[in-house]
Amino acid sequence: METIAVAARHAETTRSEPSEGAALLDELRAAIARYVILPSSEALTAVTLWVAASHLQPALQHAPRLAVVGPAKRCGKSRLLDVITETVHKPLITVNTSPAVVFRAIGGDPPTLLVDEADTIFGSIKAAERNEELRGLLNAGHQRNRPALRISGPEHKPQSFPTFAMAALAGIGDLPDTIMDRAVVVRMQRRKDGERVEQFRSRRDIPTLHALRDQLSAWLQPQLDTAANLVPEMPVKDRAADTWEPLVLVAELAGGIWLERARAACVAMCAAEEGQDDESNLKTRLLQDIRRAFAHFGDPDVLRTQDLLQVLITDVEAPWAEYGPSGLTPRYLGLLLKDFGIKSANHRFENGRQAKGFARARFSDAWSRYCTDDAEPDGRDASSPSTSDPVR
Helix, strand or coil: CHHHHHHHHHHHHHHHCCCHHHHHHHHHHHHHHHHCCCCCHHHHHHHHHHHHHHHHHHHCCECCEEEEEECCCCCCHHHHHHHHHCCCCCEEEECCCCHHHHHHHCCCCCCEEEECCCHHHHCCHHHHHHCHHHHHHHHHCCECCCCEEEEECCCCEEEEECCCCCEEEEEECCCCHHHHCCEEEEECCCCCCCCCCCCCCHHHHHHHHHHHHHHHHHHHHHHHHHHHHCCCCCCCCHHHHHHHHHHHHHHHHHCCCHHHHHHHHHHHHHHHHCCCCHHHHHHHHHHHHHHHHHHHCCCCCEEEHHHHHHHHHHCCCCCHHHCCECECCHHHHHHHHHCCCCCCEEEECHHHCEEEEEEHHHHHHHHHHHCCCCCCCCCCCCCCCCCCCCCC
């Protein structure tokens, strides 16, 4: 209760009295935009807050990843990493690395890991398999107190290596799903004609960025205790809230318009990523399409598998006609629904005929959990199963 009270008092103060931090964040935001065109104003806000949050790592419970990805070369990924490198806390940059190096680089005051050309590590199935240990390390390091144990030294004793550290990874194409799920994702785009940025020159520009970095550190380091006790109100839930909390926390400390900016960026960018996780979103899409299929037949208590598949496959905007070698089949349908605990069963239909089918009531729990943004087609509560007899 005490930490919540502290957070409430701090939030009220920062809303009415913008601190020097707001001016520093404005300066950092402008510095990033000077050299790189971000895909949106929200993305620029997110990168700014992520950089600032790196100076608060000792106070954080979660270390968000920053995934800077693009569909092709020359989208500004490496240039953004150049600017980030000169403004974060203790940058440790590499174009390739091994788990052993990372294990030994992270300590009580962890660096900020910066990995360019991440597609060379995770960009193919074979490469990803070779670097599975590094992926596990990056996943574990998202949360504090998730050490890695290794046999080390001449006596071959187990040694605990800390993994907690903020990390930015840039590359072509998406990173592994488990990393993307723990990341603030910035999807870069190639500049259009007429979009202009300044050229980045190390000798000229790095001293200015270092001065800004030192100012950020001088502002945030004395506030570590305050930051550790702040519990900002989050506009998202679960892992997304864990990932974005450090960014919103920095905005709380800064005050002014930054808290509004942070929450708006959080909502917009999390919503944009909801459609990107192919496997899990395919299953969610299936649940939504099945709900529409039931509505198409007037929401019967039981729907034949063959009728359900017919509706799914004939939907020209859905992926089911091209799922698998010959479209969605009863077997593939069962596999996709397996994780939700939904199975087909024998049911009696008109004329006393039996056939495989799905009971509508079996979907109620999954619909209420994974399709909460959709209203029930007939206005019924998805969490309330039908009371009518499922056998006809």
